[in-house]
Amino acid sequence: MSVINQMLRDLEQRKQPEQATEQPKFEAPAPSPWRGRLVLVAIVVLAAGCWWWFTSPSLSKDSRAPQQVQSEPVEQQTREAQLFSALAEAEQPNQAKASPHSKPLANVTAATVDDGADNAGAAPEQFDVAATSKPEVGSASLPAGSAEDQTPEPQVAAVETAKPAKQPNAPVAPPTVADKPSISKPKQTAPVAKSATTKAPAKATISHSAVSEQQLVQLQLNEARAFAANGRQGDAEATYRKLLKRDPKLVTARMELVALLTQQRQEGRALKAVDDGLRYLPTNAQLITLKAQLLLSLGRAEDAWNVLQVVNESQVQETGFFVIKAGLASQRNEFDVAYRNYSILAVREPSQGRWWLGKAISAEQTGQLADAVEGYRRALTSAGLSAGSMRYAQHRLDLLGTQSHGQD
Incomplete structure (x- = not known):
């Protein structure tokens, strides 16, 4: 038993180092140093951007602040423009009588001078009138002739009022005297021919008429x-x-x-x-x-x-009526009626041989041999007869011809 126990101990001692080598060792991973470095770089870049934003001279408060431009109402500008144009039209007939030193109505500047001593140091208010496109009144620097040659288009002038800052002890500028203004007459344009109005086509109407x-x-x-x-x-x-x-x-x-x-x-x-x-x-x-x-x-x-x-036969226009009546009369041996009806049929349809044959037979039965011979001859020369009817007509014609020669 001791030997066996000793062998078992040796086996256990041999297995322990093998199990120790076979079992894996689990170790915690070391933290990466790059994460902290990236966070540090991002903080530095953010701080530099904030410092540049607040300390840059190009981005001042005045430039970043929204600019507020006070513009005069459009209605006031329109009224002033209408006032200046009305004054210019009223002054135009009296230009010949005006003095050469009179102020032009359409001049760009206008000054108000106060003769009192209190307003000696104050600068006059100036009203600048800037035309949007072409001026309605000729320029003072151009001669009257050149101003009249031009044909300015009537435009609505926009009036801008500018008040300069008052300067103390500034001399009062005398009012400027411009040359005599001349208003050019617009050329009369040819009347535009009105385009011929074309009427739209009338809508189709459906009328219901009684049947x-x-x-x-x-x-x-x-x-x-x-x-x-x-x-x-x-x-x-x-x-x-x-x-x-x-x-x-x-x-x-x-x-x-x-x-x-x-x-x-x-x-x-x-x-x-x-x-x-x-x-x-x-x-x-x-x-x-x-x-x-x-x-x-x-x-x-x-x-x-x-x-x-x-x-009555004289009041009938139906061919079938005469056909039926002529046939029935022949069957009833009423040859006078048959002759009369066959004669009517021969006149209406002369190309039909059967009508001539019926007329000839009826005429022979009533003793009218001449009409019978004529009827047989017309029957043979007409169409519509069968072979038996033609043989009968030829036989009767030969017989009647022999009888007529014997009588002669």
Whole structure:
């Protein structure tokens, strides 16, 4: 045990110097000497600046003190300037009569001399008048002629009053006598032409004018047509009916409404719309023709023929009326009526071969062979016939020609 204890002691003794060398030593840093030196230099510089500020001769109290300049009021200067100018104008007409030793009104200096003994030692007050730009009165040192040649511009003179310090026992200066002043007359400038005043353009005004009944009808018609063109059949029909409710005698609106209903395969409603118009216009050829067409489309040829009998042919201008009536008359074997209506159509449209063919057939049926031959010939030379119609016309023409030669 003693040996072990001895070994342990030796180990502890060896560890102590190693721990002493391994542990760091903490020492307080030494204060820097530069901080104190900088503070000392700043204090010295500040003290030197204060000493220079208070002891410098250039910065005296008089120079540092604000200068106060007493200026006379502007109104007083203006009044004195007006007074001097008024006196100068008043003295101008009397310059010729004035003595050569008289004092000039526009002179720069003026003295007041007191004859009393009490004011013998006092210096007179002098008023200096300094012109701002050009003097209004000619200078005393210049001759009168040179002063008149000048054209000074009228300026407002500023009056300054200076009171010199009184000097005791100073001799009184006699008043200065200047030459005769001469006031130059300003040249008359040419009158400035007034610029032509241009009047500002008048503001545009919008006047609201009442829309006439015809214009309103046209607007609604255009609206209904636009609806129909865009496929809005319901809106178009409603607009037409609104327009007809306002004025039931509008034939154009009623016919367009009938055409719109016919396109929709609503012939019954279209026929009712025509009948509503005929209640207000019973002899209107357009409505009668339209009703006859609707009745024919419905297979009611007899009713269509009866409708056409209401109107006299001489009072009708509608081509469709004569076409329907001539065709129905041919179907009914009423060739006199057919011949009459085809003749009217041939006169109105002579280039149409079908009218000449209908006239020729009607004339042949009524025994008018000469008119029939002429009708067949005109039909063959006109346009609009089919091949079968042309063959029939040529056949009838050949047959009638043979019959006419046999009779001869």
